[in-house]
Amino acid sequence: MGLAEAIILAVLAASTPLLLAAAGELVAERAGVLNLGVEGMMIMGAACGFAGAYVTGSTFVGALCGLAAGTALSAIFAMLTLGLAVNQVATGLALTIFGIGLSGLIGAGFVGEKIVPAPQLHLPVLTDLPFLGRILFGQDAFVFLSLALTAGIWWLIYRTRWGLVMRAVGDNHVSAHALGYPVLTIRTFAVLFGGACAGLGGAYLPLAYTPFFIPGMTAGRGWIALALVVFASWLPGRLVAGAYLFGAVTILQLHAQGAGFGIPSQLMSSLPYLATIVVLVVISGARGTARSAAPASLGLVFVPDR
């Protein structure tokens, strides 16, 4: 296996949890809800995903458990911010703290155990092709799923009536409400979808990436996913590019260090965040193709008048 192939394989693996979690958050934010609890939902997905896979011996069941855990946590968020109109930023932060604590409790009995990692696709002939074989046909299911999911979200947002209504809700909830759309119901579904994706992204870590569970193992990936949504200026296509770019920066800086290039590793580690700030600055005044799709009602509380 050549070095370039090895790097691309590592980038794909490092980017997948980011893409999964960010895709879900993108949907929630396009519906106008800012959920800062991604890190908490991811780590819950990691703990429950590992627990499920360890008990049943099945990666698939583990993935479902992770998905369910993320959804359950986002349901609490939906209940508080949509049902009781609590501040979204504060609730999201609380959700992260809660998720980290609870996942530690749930996962405590599973620390130090190991499982068989998720199987990788193996097609005869195709997977054995030189260079591209393993990259295109030798991944685990999560990698393919994350790409299919993002494509599906693009289709949903731009090609369906449902997506149009969701964007309307995110851009101007008062008007959407006046037109008779159920703003809170739509937002609830978007939040739950975001939770499911974050849970799945979290579950990817102990199921495929590093097949064991330790409390706090998401190590800030939820925050990177949040930055990624902004970096992508709320567009699904850019989200895929951004996820692989963030993954590539992580992997390449490790390789640069190993190869002995004298680049400060601290600077390299902060590049994804610096890039996000640059993008924010660029899109804030831009028109045309650089224009942002930032939902106008993002983070605002909506209480329908009766």
Added chain:
Amino acid sequence: MRNMLTVAAAVAALATGATADDASAQDKLKVGFIYLGPVGDFGWTYQHEVGRQLVVKELGSKVETTYLENVNEGPDSERSIEQLVRSGHKLIFTTSFGYMDPTIKVAKKYPNVFFEHNTGYKRDKNVATYSARFYEGRYIQGRIAAKTSKSGVLGYIGSFPIPEVISVMNSTILGAQSVNPDIKVKIIWVNSWFDPGKEADAGKALLDQGADVIMQHTDSPAAMQIAEARHAHAFGQDSDMIKFGPTAQLTAIVNNWGPYYVERVQAVLDNKWTSGDVWGGLKSKMLLMAPYTNMPEDVKKIAMDTEAAISGGSLHPFKCPVVDQEGKSVECKGGTHLDDGQILGMNFYVKGIDDKFPGK
């Protein structure tokens, strides 16, 4: 410092701070432990918990022990330490570097309570410090790695470039060079004590660049698992990780705090406790080597001979001359080897490391 991300977990976990002993007798000596991670981390905290359990086993009829796990370093820990004092604990072990200032602060308020701080350097008349000479075990690992490697390239995953990490890295490399002067070492800093994903990525990058033995100074078994999957070799960190690398682990440095804990608790029981500083190594068995596995007999023999030489005092990993990257000999303050102060405050790479010193 370690496991910064358990910060938030600490909030939840404090509530569950377990009373480890059920003893109801009020006249028993109460001994408290403050832990950084969960007792099941199979690394740093786990080894302290093993030490506490030895105290219970040996002195259980005279003492009652309590531990608080997932205690965040910094101001939050001050509250936890004080909580133990107020509930009547007379001897308290604070088991991470970041508890240093809070420990000193609480100790000033309660002069009748004894404190033991792990890996720090600030003492008081009721605060003693203790740590282990991790570099001794690392030197043995360096020799094993250089003898085991077929490619002649070792991979080293670093956490943060602080003296504690730099000195054991230098010790490893001196050990490796002592059996193979041409050995190459690739270093990757992940800037985290604990990020399994990144540790795994660093392990992969090192292997992809030709290394075939991985050494790490980060806390998770991720790199061990990568080595196992790629049929390479690795060393366990803080505790025996053979479970994650049955065919990959060569050995591991195991921190053995138990005997020291028993001794110090006994000292309080005998009213003989005094402040001091203990830096134990292989000789005092504060540091143990996990079984030497997955290596040929001749390498195993080298490892065991090295271990015997270090614990017997005939070999010092930092024996002079120690030459830095620019080729200058480092001042030899300890006579025939570097003194403890130089090892504790180490801020240079030894010759042969093909990497820029961070921040220079």
